Amino acid sequence: xxxxxxxxxxxxxxxxxxxxxxxSFAEDEYNVGPGLTYAGSPLALRGVDPVAFIEIGNxxxxxxxxxxxxxxxxxxxxxxxxxxxxxxxxxxxxxxxGGFCTYGVSLGKKFDGDPSYAAVVNKKLxxxxxxxxxxxxxxxxxxxxxxxxxxxxxIKHKAAADL
Numbered sequence: 001x002x003x004x005x006x007x008x009x010x011x012x013x014x015x016x017x018x019x020x021x022x023x024s025f026a027e028d029e030y031n032v033g034p035g036l037t038y039a040g041s042p043l044a045l046r047g048v049d050p051v052a053f054i055e056i057g058n059x060x061x062x063x064x065x066x067x068x069x070x071x072x073x074x075x076x077x078x079x080x081x082x083x084x085x086x087x088x089x090x091x092x093x094x095x096x097x098g099g100f101c102t103y104g105v106s107l108g109k110k111f112d113g114d115p116s117y118a119a120v121v122n123k124k125l126x127x128x129x130x131x132x133x134x135x136x137x138x139x140x141x142x143x144x145x146x147x148x149x150x151x152x153x154x155i156k157h158k159a160a161a162d163l
Contacts, residue, residue: 028159030073031099031113031127039067041074045127048115050075050093051082054125059115070094093125096145097152100160101129103137106147110160121145 032042045053049062062076066083069075070090077083086093095113097105104111113127117134120126121141126148128134137144155163 028110029098029156030071031095031110032073037067037074037076038064039069039074041069041072044073044075044099045095045113045115047076049077049082050095050125051085052078053115053118054093054120054123057120059118092123095125095127097126097148098156099127101133102126102148103128103133103144105151105155106144108151108155109163110155110158 030042030044032044033046035042037043047061049060052058052060052062060078062078062082064076066077066080067074068077068083068087068090070086075086075094077086095118096102097113098110099113101109101111101113111129111133114129115127117128117131118126119128119134119137119141126137126145128137
């Protein structure tokens with residue numbers, strides 16, 4: 001049943017984002033929520049501020065008043081300072097693997113990445129599907145990251161439903 005729910009959520013997210021043809025973003029490369037933000041792009045990381053997460057290790061929800069579009073995806077921040085840090089170096093702060101579950105990516109899949117289950121390793125943000133998957137990651141962090149890096153090159157431009 002859990003896998004059916006996951007598949008349904010993925011299909012709904014893909015269907016919602018595929019109708020947004022006037023937005024210039026690679027829908028299959030980022031894990032975003034359905035719908036658009038006021039800034040005109042779908043929301044990444046469920047609104048969690050990636051700068052605060054990486055720099056202080058805290059999952060703090062950003063605010064719509066501090067929003068930045070990066071590669072067609074909206075990120076929220078807790079303040080203007082964090083917004084500027086991200087804008088000056090988005091590759092440093094954007095989640096790895098497009099915000100998809102890193103463990104899933106290591107297996108060649110694109111599952112939802114929930115910032116409630118995340119880790120900062122070597123100053124990079126990795127998100128996971130759920131607590132169980134996160135615990136699996138903890139058993140071999142470097143191996144999982146290495147596999148995810150290899151797989152991401154193969155699946156980055158593929159739709160989640162096609163994997």
